[in-house]
Amino acid sequence: MKTARFSSTPASAQAPACISQPRCAAAHFGAWRAAMPSRAAQVVLFLPAALSCAAAHAQLAPGNAPLLPPVVVSATGYPQPLSTALPSVSVITREQIEDYAAQNLTTLLQQVAGVQVTSNGGPGQSGNVYVRGFSGPDVLVLLDGVPLNAQDSTGVAYLNNLTTDQIQRIEIIRGNVSAIYGSGAIGGVVLITTREGSRKPQGSVSVTVGSRDTTTTSADASGQIGKTALQAGVSRYTSQGIPSQNPSQSGLPNQADGYRNTTAHGSVVQEWAAGQRMGLRAFSSEGRYTYDNTENAGQVRQELGQLFSDNQINPNWLSHLDLSQQTTTNANAGSFTSDYRTRVDQLSWRNVVQLGKGWTATGGLQVQHQGITGRYDYGYGYAGSLDRTRTAKALFAGLNGSFDGNALQFNVRHDSIEGYSGQNTGYLGYGRELGGGFKAIASYSTAFNAPPLGYLYDIGNGGNPDLRPEKAHSAEGGLQWSRGPNVWRATLFQTQATDQWQYLGGAFQNVARSRTRGLELTGRGSWNNWAYDANLTLQQPVDLTKPGHPTLQRRARSLANVAINHAMGSLLLGAAVHYSGPRMDKNYGAYPATDAVLGSYTTVDLTVSGAITAQWSWNARVQNLFDKKYQMVYGYNREPFGVFVGLTWHPLGL
Template structure:
């Protein structure tokens, strides 16, 4: 018996067969793992070639590596992509859950749902990982420099691309560790609508609705989602003294909409709006805490954007956008020592980006960017400050025979820092049989957030920018939807920001580096769709004599996701592994043990217009921590139903 099923961009015809077994080899240190790279790629090459002839591959496309669409296999930087289809099939309700499955990415959480999360890419996190929402920077200009990804639910996200490694020459300040590019839901030419409901463990419930279509030359899209959960008591009172453990509930409302008017063939004008509002309860501990305390936090992220896309000539496309992004955070404590703090950071951006086809397989990019960055504190915990940032950038990408070259140059001028120049040079050579050798060298810088510079007591207006340089070398094999890649990487950072307990301020007193081996692969084999990765890294503090591993950073990370359709149901499983890490405890350093979690998902059709999905989170109820003193979510079961009416 043969049936067809489409998932993750792969349409396959399959026949029922005996169950297959998946075995994993033991993780080896970097020095020993390098010798198996070529053998592993060759074996996977042979397996993929033996796939049934009836399988039809649809290669994934990425935009982030160059600024214009290209096949994933053509990208010289290391890139991962999460599509809307993958988001729906996973059943994941928040962005952080999706990101922790990406190669080289590690997520830490200080509390329950809605509480601060830090995303590390190849050992760099916080202000060193740039997050863009529809091309607009989301990193706050407060004393954290992070993007509050814990506040992003998945219902209004179309796709996510993650660049691993230093790409400051393409995206500017903050891209030392990598870039996370989030794209919101867009309108479609034909009418579409959906309503989804999800419910499950810990009184979790989500309701979302989306609609899009085109009226004449006007494309419309609108979506809204509401998610609530009772959460867990994340804090561990046995580890943190005088804690006030209580259930940490979280609620989020996200809205997204766009209007795009086609003025003439190749000429369009659009308006986009996005808003995410989250409110959470959290635990506190320490000398001023008590079990009866109540702690609340709320985070609102708003984005408004006007944009124009124009086909100036047959070979020249232009994009112009004007945007305003703001993040407002409020913290309230009701106790014997009550306090309240509210601050807002804002980025106003003007962007002009151009893509020009030069002929003979060459493409050029160029543009200008302006940002006005500001921070405002209603409770005066951070004085009102603002600065301007200007940039000019250009790039070229193309082929000479079997050789592929990418060159990007960028000049940034940020108030207080003067001019900063960065560059990226990538090279690829086709070796035949789907194999390609890849190498790159790049430089980067990061301007300190306004909170680091001007916050009372610990701010330092004399902070210099962090600077870094990176080198990569890799081997890739690709055929159709299958892309397998092995990458050796190294990044060295100088003038790293670190809190100095002697002066009680931030100082440029540290340096760090990370190097390692990254193996990644995605595609299809004999009816199975897979996405797997292994990262062996050494993120170390080079300002210390013995070069200790950076806090909360694991030296080994691994993920594997597999899925396959049986009859009318798509089944999937995801395994996430993190090695041990160290963290600060009340009496000094403590070790957070390594852990492995397993998630299951399934989805299928009830009828032409109705679909169901199910997700099991942390199948074996593994108890683990990513930050000392805060437990992660236990076993959870979630069921969803989606209605897509015929329009």
């Protein structure tokens, strides 16, 4: 009999089983941490698994065993139950990815509180992710701890190019956390963790087919030889897609824009002594697409290579060192051509130190070498190239602890980016236990964002070498209730930013000022074979530079999501409802551009999955059940009703 899934686990779980199966490590953390000799030792044994797959594949507890809330790593840099995190955090586990049968990362993100996704058409098309009204370079995206935001004139992370097969876990921090993560974290941070090997041999092969000639095939295998954990996976996604631009609004032919993506990932991790391990990761995602209703074509390739070492210096001190390189290539061909490659080489050293009962210190340093090379040819002699680099350095420290029902988090960071004076940021969070599972939470933080190299030097796309960093400050206050796996929070938030970049007069300028304030309600948990995740965001993202403070372009003032699943016999049934309020946009097809209102919309997705045998399982997903016609960007279509069916084989019977 299936049980409704949720990323929590019974307190009776044992540590050895947890450690031998990293997919379950985070869910079991709370159950066995009291037996560990120190918090640093807990982190040494737990953090590698948490970073790769915390809270995956946990189910409702048998009998009356108590359930625990999911574990998060992003709020402090080390694992803690979601209910104790002071920043506003959401988590998407591997289990949830499989249950929702989502093939694209952005499909998952739009179900998160305060997150809004836009797309210029169907799968693989360009788009943006907004967190509490901030987007593009103001939302920092990390892949295995390495910045994924491109240094080109978009500043985005090209999340529309990422499929889900090789992703283990996603954590989303809403709100300003520059003091923890540095430049670009004004709106929030999206942390993506790729899959990692396990001790027990595991393997799977899956095929999904569906509407619009969509096919996904993937294979994944992991295991351990001696003290060496191995993992490898590959996936292929193809879709006929839809006409990206609405022919009645654009005048383009009614031709579908196809997309195909190949993603591969692998890791090797060697444990050479107790609490000491080294590893190597490699990741590649290549997407090819047509746009403008097949009139033009493009390609996005994202690659990551990482060498890391986790070391227990002493019983109270864990050190993590990694050296990595992330590259993003974006090429377009057709009526105009461009080819850009951006690169971030990063050396990072992070430390977690147990100071005493209830108190933990974090700190470290980071060095990045950022670069961009590219060329463009827009015709009529308007062509050029660029090749620029810069160095960015950072020192950071944090202190977290609790005493007499009070929780405190303090983070400071100093960033030194070539071409700019040093930038200092801070985060101060406080929580107070009120009894009965209630807790009051408040925080204040500052942030900055240095311009991507493309914003500075890509003259063909509005580059301005005189741009200054953006600045911001934020305040939050909230009330939380938690019991077992159930965590509910109401948060009032405000972020005000100055010196924001705006494309004006053919170039980026520091002319914008904005403010986002609002109320966020989130709740997740499980009860009697039901699991739920619900949220409501009411926000006012406004432009402070214009009279009347109009709502910022493409930002909705109201967002809501409800996702539930229920175990019924051998089946797991699920439903997800997504609502977005109306948004203002521009009709750039008119000259001069005119204002346009994008209407509100609600979409409903259904899922069902079940086991056939110990080695075979199946799933089905209905997308946009009521075939809602809507646009996230004026003139660009979104995907209509679709049905997708998948079959998975676990050849090892796991």
